[in-house]
Amino acid sequence: MWPTFAAPGLIWLVLLFLVPFYAILSVAMGTLDPIFGAAVPEWNPLRWDATSFAEVMNSTTLQVFGRTCAYVAIAGILSLFIGYPVAYFISRHGGRFKTTLLVLLIAPFWISYLMRMLAWVNLLQDDGYVNRVLMFLQILDRPKSWLAGESLTVVLGLVYGYIPFLILPLYAALDRIDRRLLEAARDLGASPLKTFLSVTLPLSRQGMIAGSVIILLPMFGDYYTPDLLSGSPGNTMTGNQIAFYLQAPSGANRGAALVILLSAAVSVLMIYYLITVARAAREAQ
Amino acid sequence: MSGAAGAGQTAPPRRHAEWLANPWGRPRFLALFSWLYIVWSIVPVLIAIQFSFNAGRSRSTWQGFSFRWYTSDPDLSVLHNPALRAAMTQSVKLALLTMLIATPIGVGLAIGLARWRGRASTAGNLLMLFPLVTPELVLGSALFLVIVFLYTSVHLGTWAQLLGHITFSISYVVIVVRGRLFAVGKEYEEAAMDLGASPREALRLVLLPMLAPAIFASLMIVFAISIDDFVISSFLAGGAESQTVPMLIYSSARAAPNPSLNAVATLMLLLSMTAIVLGILMHRRLAGGDGQKGAVESFARLEI
Numbered sequence: 001m002w003p004t005f006a007a008p009g010l011i012w013l014v015l016l017f018l019v020p021f022y023a024i025l026s027v028a029m030g031t032l033d034p035i036f037g038a039a040v041p042e043w044n045p046l047r048w049d050a051t052s053f054a055e056v057m058n059s060t061t062l063q064v065f066g067r068t069c070a071y072v073a074i075a076g077i078l079s080l081f082i083g084y085p086v087a088y089f090i091s092r093h094g095g096r097f098k099t100t101l102l103v104l105l106i107a108p109f110w111i112s113y114l115m116r117m118l119a120w121v122n123l124l125q126d127d128g129y130v131n132r133v134l135m136f137l138q139i140l141d142r143p144k145s146w147l148a149g150e151s152l153t154v155v156l157g158l159v160y161g162y163i164p165f166l167i168l169p170l171y172a173a174l175d176r177i178d179r180r181l182l183e184a185a186r187d188l189g190a191s192p193l194k195t196f197l198s199v200t201l202p203l204s205r206q207g208m209i210a211g212s213v214i215i216l217l218p219m220f221g222d223y224y225t226p227d228l229l230s231g232s233p234g235n236t237m238t239g240n241q242i243a244f245y246l247q248a249p250s251g252a253n254r255g256a257a258l259v260i261l262l263s264a265a266v267s268v269l270m271i272y273y274l275i276t277v278a279r280a281a282r283e284a285q
Numbered sequence: 286m287s288g289a290a291g292a293g294q295t296a297p298p299r300r301h302a303e304w305l306a307n308p309w310g311r312p313r314f315l316a317l318f319s320w321l322y323i324v325w326s327i328v329p330v331l332i333a334i335q336f337s338f339n340a341g342r343s344r345s346t347w348q349g350f351s352f353r354w355y356t357s358d359p360d361l362s363v364l365h366n367p368a369l370r371a372a373m374t375q376s377v378k379l380a381l382l383t384m385l386i387a388t389p390i391g392v393g394l395a396i397g398l399a400r401w402r403g404r405a406s407t408a409g410n411l412l413m414l415f416p417l418v419t420p421e422l423v424l425g426s427a428l429f430l431v432i433v434f435l436y437t438s439v440h441l442g443t444w445a446q447l448l449g450h451i452t453f454s455i456s457y458v459v460i461v462v463r464g465r466l467f468a469v470g471k472e473y474e475e476a477a478m479d480l481g482a483s484p485r486e487a488l489r490l491v492l493l494p495m496l497a498p499a500i501f502a503s504l505m506i507v508f509a510i511s512i513d514d515f516v517i518s519s520f521l522a523g524g525a526e527s528q529t530v531p532m533l534i535y536s537s538a539r540a541a542p543n544p545s546l547n548a549v550a551t552l553m554l555l556l557s558m559t560a561i562v563l564g565i566l567m568h569r570r571l572a573g574g575d576g577q578k579g580a581v582e583s584f585a586r587l588e589i
Contacts, residue, residue: 006397221422
């Protein structure tokens with residue numbers, strides 16, 4: 001009886017998750033139709049042809065991938081430095097505001113990412129609130145074009161977009177720490193800083209790694225944030241390149257090859273995340 | 286802690302030293318930082334909502350309150366602009382259908398995988414987790430290519446989008462329902478069967494009612510993630526008729542000449558928030574015993 005229950009879901013995932021991955025491989029290893037110039041997938045692995053990989057491995061791709069890594073790394077580190085104190089405060093000192101703070105912390109989860117970017121597009125207009133506030137404070141003497149190809153805008157956009165997904169697992173990890181351990185450390189003469197460094201920080205390491213992985217993965221696949229907040233070719237990420245290739249009928253081979261290269265690059269993160277989720281599921285059982 | 290030692294040497298007020306030494310005291314800097322973070326994360330969205338009520342065309346200068354961009358403008362308001370209305374209909378239609386199809390499939394998968402022991406079920410568990418860890422761009426490209434090159438009878442457009450939305454929603458349903466399954470345990474079903482119920486009756490009369498809060502929460506969560514989705518909808522879109530609201534925001538945020546885009550985004554936000562609040566409230570009522578905090582926190586942990 002139980003396999004019957006699981007069957008529709010499993011069949012669905014095989015047909016619409018596993019098979020599509022095979023399709024990426026077949027398209028990437030496929031050829032171009034010599035007459036129409038359109039991609040032709042090669043379903044037989046014995047006849048796979050890796051030409052598309054060689055085609056996409058050019059200096060532009062490497063440069064864009066380098067930029068993607070830099071953006072993602074800076075945004076990830078910034079998110080951790082902003083997120084840790086917030087998660088720490090809510091778990092340890094939330095007090096009677098704890099539920100309110102949690103609700104406010106979760107709210108961005110359920111607001112469309114695109115709506116949140118739209119909000120910043122409004123604020124960062126030449127005559128928008130950001131420029132007006134900065135000019136009022138005499139930090140700027142004339143409006144700055146934030147949306148005309150600034151790396152800073154894109155990186156801060158990534159931080160704004162993904163940081164809620166980091167804070168929650170971090171909060172969960174910090175909230176699980178047994179307070180008696182902290183009291184014991186204090187009783188044994190450790191200073192507050194020493195207690196933090198040698199008890200809280202190591203015990204929240206798992207949460208920090210898990211939270212970072214959760215935000216790094218979608219950041220690597222992002223193309224809409226640079227499109228919305230910059231639009232300049234100087235700020236494109238690997239995701240933009242993939243979206244660009246896949247839009248043209250003749251680019252599908254190269255687009256698929258880039259998807260595979262990107263997946264390979266982030267596979268360590270994916271496997272780590274998979275192990276964490278599987279372990280959490282086993283513990284819940 | 287050099288800071289505290291240094292402060293001690295320069296003889297600060299006693300109160301200050303105690304404050305530093307007390308591990309359970311309220312650290313004011315952290316409090317300020319956290320509240321600033323909350324303001325930073327919420328206020329831009331509130332300002333975007335405010336501008337949806339702007340009387341003028343500007344999205345950066347406030348010109349007075351009106352419902353112009355919702356109803357009264359004869360051509361450009363959400364009510365009268367066919368493109369905005371079509372995008373809203375498409376988003377809501379996809380979210381409702383996804384919710385109605387993905388939830389039963391996911392509930393079945395969760396029950397099946399939790400009760401069925403064997404190698405196949407371990408593999409099934411792993412397969413179910415994969416969509417959660419795959420970047421949406423990768424899943425979107427994979428579905429796009431399979432529909433263009435293999436499942437050619439499904440055309441890009443609403444059907445393709447629906448298949449894509451259901452694919453990424455199933456895993457969320459499994460995670461939510463499985464949490465409740467483990468919390469309930471097997472004892473109730475076993476008791477029912479000891480008292481003469483068939484396995485089928487035990488499932489229908491005992492287990493399913495106990496899973497009701499999780500099933501309802503799943504419906505609401507699937508609705509909310511589907512209505513907010515951008516990447517999958519965008520990769521699997523066909524013509525203009527399959528444009529959803531997030532896609533509309535993507536294509537016209539930079540060029541949008543007036544706040545009607547903010548208005549349509551605000552309406553969608555209202556829909557997904559309503560779904561989530563309903564989900565939390567019903568979960569709290571049906572699950573019983575769990576306090577408000579419990580419900581909020583379990584929703585908070587859900588998306589990891």
